[in-house]
Amino acid sequence: MAGGGLVISILALAFSRRTGVAAPLLLLALGVLASFIPGIPAVHVSPELILTGVLPPLLYASAVNLPVIDVRRNFAMITWLAMVLVVVGALLVGIVVHLVFGIPLALGVALGAVVSPTDAVAATAIGRRLGLPPRVMSILEGESLVNDASALVVLRSALAAASVGTFSLGGAVLDFGWAVAGAILVGLAAGWLTVLVRQRLADPVLNTAISFVVPFVAFMPAEEIGASGVLSVVVAGLVTGHEASRRFTARDRQMEHTNWMTISFLLENAVFLVMGFELMDIIDAAREESSDLRIVSLVAVVFGLLVVIRFVGVAGPLLMDRRLRSDRTSRRRERIKTVKQRLDEFDPATTREMERLDKARHYVRRHSADVAFALREPLTGRSGLVLAWSGMRGVVTLAAVQTIPVDADHRNTLVVVAVLVAVVSLMLFGLTLPPMIRRLDLQSTDPAEKQGDFFALMKQMAAATTEQLGPMEDLEIAGERIDPELAESLKHRFMPILLGHIQHLRTSKPGAREQSLLVQRLYLDTMREALLVERSIGAYTSETYRSAEALLDREEQRLNAGI
Numbered sequence: 259m260a261g262g263g264l265v266i267s268i269l270a271l272a273f274s275r276r277t278g279v280a281a282p283l284l285l286l287a288l289g290v291l292a293s294f295i296p297g298i299p300a301v302h303v304s305p306e307l308i309l310t311g312v313l314p315p316l317l318y319a320s321a322v323n324l325p326v327i328d329v330r331r332n333f334a335m336i337t338w339l340a341m342v343l344v345v346v347g348a349l350l351v352g353i354v355v356h357l358v359f360g361i362p363l364a365l366g367v368a369l370g371a372v373v374s375p376t377d378a379v380a381a382t383a384i385g386r387r388l389g390l391p392p393r394v395m396s397i398l399e400g401e402s403l404v405n406d407a408s409a410l411v412v413l414r415s416a417l418a419a420a421s422v423g424t425f426s427l428g429g430a431v432l433d434f435g436w437a438v439a440g441a442i443l444v445g446l447a448a449g450w451l452t453v454l455v456r457q458r459l460a461d462p463v464l465n466t467a468i469s470f471v472v473p474f475v476a477f478m479p480a481e482e483i484g485a486s487g488v489l490s491v492v493v494a495g496l497v498t499g500h501e502a503s504r505r506f507t508a509r510d511r512q513m514e515h516t517n518w519m520t521i522s523f524l525l526e527n528a529v530f531l532v533m534g535f536e537l538m539d540i541i542d543a544a545r546e547e548s549s550d551l552r553i554v555s556l557v558a559v560v561f562g563l564l565v566v567i568r569f570v571g572v573a574g575p576l577l578m579d580r581r582l583r584s585d586r587t588s589r590r591r592e593r594i595k596t597v598k599q600r601l602d603e604f605d606p607a608t609t610r611e612m613e614r615l616d617k618a619r620h621y622v623r624r625h626s627a628d629v630a631f632a633l634r635e636p637l638t639g640r641s642g643l644v645l646a647w648s649g650m651r652g653v654v655t656l657a658a659v660q661t662i663p664v665d666a667d668h669r670n671t672l673v674v675v676a677v678l679v680a681v682v683s684l685m686l687f688g689l690t691l692p693p694m695i696r697r698l699d700l701q702s703t704d705p706a707e708k709q710g711d712f713f714a715l716m717k718q719m720a721a722a723t724t725e726q727l728g729p730m731e732d733l734e735i736a737g738e739r740i741d742p743e744l745a746e747s748l749k750h751r752f753m754p755i756l757l758g759h760i761q762h763l764r765t766s767k768p769g770a771r772e773q774s775l776l777v778q779r780l781y782l783d784t785m786r787e788a789l790l791v792e793r794s795i796g797a798y799t800s801e802t803y804r805s806a807e808a809l810l811d812r813e814e815q816r817l818n819a820g821i
Contacts, residue, residue, distance in 0.1 A: 348371040352367030572645050
């Protein structure tokens with residue numbers, strides 16, 4: 259049966275790429291159809307298995323590939339969408355469901371919590387294919403990582419309140435604060451410790467094995483101390499992804515990327531497929547305690563509230579940002595200009611002062627790059643419409659709602675409402691988002707511009723390397739200047755490779771091979787350091803930095819293979 263599910267997932271993904279229909283929606287439909295086949299056994303997956311066994315690796319797989327610089331630059335918007343809107347949405351849905359349908363407030367808030375977080379898997383898959391601006395993609399990915407934690411914390415507080423019969427807003431706020439703070443501490447510790455351990459391992463099998471347990475190393479301790487395990491996993495993934503460029507080998511980075519992309523594909527598709535199998539049984543159970551009209555009314559009211567909250571929640575920050583953007587940008591530019599002038603006038607007298615001056619200049623460059631980024635990729639009304647229309651619900655909604663206790667009143671009704679809200683969101687947004695993006699004609703990065711940025715970055719890194727190491731013909735290996743012919747060969751063959759032009763380097767002179775390998779490794783290491791510096795500044799896009807790192811990684815693997 260697992261093999262059949264894998265075949266269905268692959269076929270659904272292939273069909274999704276050809277037609278633009280969201281793959282999760284296809285998998286749900288295929289799961290429902292498969293449940294009617296005679297002889298197919300009933301499928302029931304424990305929600306605890308989803309929340310503790312599936313969700314941590316899914317979130318880690320996304321977090322480890324999300325650049326920290328994108329999170330930093332969009333932190334305000336991500337926090338607003340992933341925390342404020344989730345909490346507000348859960349409370350508003352809970353209050354309305356309580357007042358209109360008579361469902362206890364705590365259970366209504368629990369329903370609001372499970373339907374509030376969005377799942378950007380389908381939206382980002384569509385966006386990548388249709389060329390959404392990178393900033394919109396980063397916000398969607400960052401939001402989908404953090405809002406799961408927010409929703410599950412609110413859900414936990416609501417279920418605790420339901421068990422005692424009262425809902426305390428103050429207690430929920432305190433619980434939320436500790437869940438976030440504790441998760442950040444545990445996630446940072448888990449990420450740093452596992453990175454340091456993996457850095458010292460030369461065995462790729464052990465390295466991969468540790469990589470697989472990192473999500474659970476972050477999740478379980480956080481849950482034990484009452485913090486958010488899923489947020490801890492996200493923090494650990496961000497730390498690992500950020501430090502991978504500095505502390506892992508090219509082989510380890512490539513394996514990490516491939517392994518987690520595969521795991522994400524398998525787990526995400528499995529959840530939607532299994533939910534399709536279970537959907538008809540869930541609907542039948544809900545009909546035993548509620549009428550069809552009541553279920554449909556609940557779905558319509560909850561979904562309508564979520565759409566309104568989403569659109570208002572996205573529009574508010576964008577309008578404020580548009581109103582303040584010009585003045586704020588001008589003030590930041592003036593401050594940067596003033597600081598830069600002062601730094602240029604400063605004459606360091608000691609080595610320590612020189613180091614402090616270099617660090618200050620680095621921060622000035624970073625802030626200048628942030629201003630340039632805000633001007634280059636502003637959040638416009640059209641990009642805001644895409645953000646608002648990307649409100650699809652997914653894995654967390656399907657899994658979290660099933661953690662409502664089986665003896666709770668209206669439990670089956672709440673489960674089917676949450677599942678149907680997720681299905682409706684996938685159908686409405688998943689089917690209409692591609693034509694909307696095409697109609698809006700959002701400006702994406704031009705391929706020629708991408709290539710130009712890539713070459714500009716590589717040249718900048720090469721210049722920094724030459725400045726640090728000196729001319730290649732003056733380079734010394736083991737106290738002796740390298741062979742002049744080798745230096746000339748490296749300048750005309752190896753350096754063009756690092757600048758993005760693919761050529762092949764061959765050495766025929768005896769002894770030149772060893773010198774060539776040493777020089778190339780030295781240049782690769784120095785250029786990698788230059789890349790890390792440039793990435794911390796952020797003058798180019800994350801995609802440009804990934805392309806540069808991929809080129810250096812390919813050369814490192816070529817050298818490790820002995821050319």
